[in-house]
Amino acid sequence: MTIHLDHLTVPARDKLASAKRLAELLGVPCSGTGIGPFAPVYVSDSLTLDFDEWIDPVPxxxxxxxxxxxxxxxxxxxxxxxxxxxxxxxxxxxxxxxxxxxxxxxxxxxxxxxxxxxxxxxxxxxxx
The missing domain is CATH 3.10.180.10 (2,3-Dihydroxybiphenyl 1,2-Dioxygenase, domain 1)
Structure with a gap:
């Protein structure tokens, strides 16, 4: 069986701003408005980074x-x-x-x- 990492959650103070910034740097798409609680960045066909807004300290x-x-x-x-x-x-x-x-x-x-x-x-x- 092949195992693929599908997505990771990235904690952020401002999920949309952080997602847009990374997507622009990498030259990849992001949702722009968020999907549910997340702002996804589509890094590749097999990996999404879901930016999640946190009020707690961000590690x-x-x-x-x-x-x-x-x-x-x-x-x-x-x-x-x-x-x-x-x-x-x-x-x-x-x-x-x-x-x-x-x-x-x-x-x-x-x-x-x-x-x-x-x-x-x-x-x-x-x-x-």
């Missing part, structure tokens, strides 16, 4: 997207155009650099609620 969570180099370059340009600070290290300071030490390109940035986004072209978490 910092880490989300990583693996993309082709061409998509990486396009998304990074949108990050730059939006004036979002980015960095080459998961826990490092903002250095506006790309990490290339794992055989691909990696960049990190934070969402206003504190979530940490990562984008890479080659997974270092699993063997090829």
């Amino acid at each position: 910092m969570l880490h989300y990583c997207f693996r993309v082709e180099q061409e998509a990486f370059d396009a998304i990074l340009e949108r990050i730059k155009a939006a004036g979002i600070p980015y960095r080459s290290s998961v826990h490092g300071r903002t250095d506006f650099q790309i990490d290339t030490t794992h055989g691909g390109s990696i960049v990190y940035w934070n969402e206003p609620d504190g979530h940490q986004w990562e984008m890479l072209t080659v997974s270092y978490a699993r063997p090829v």
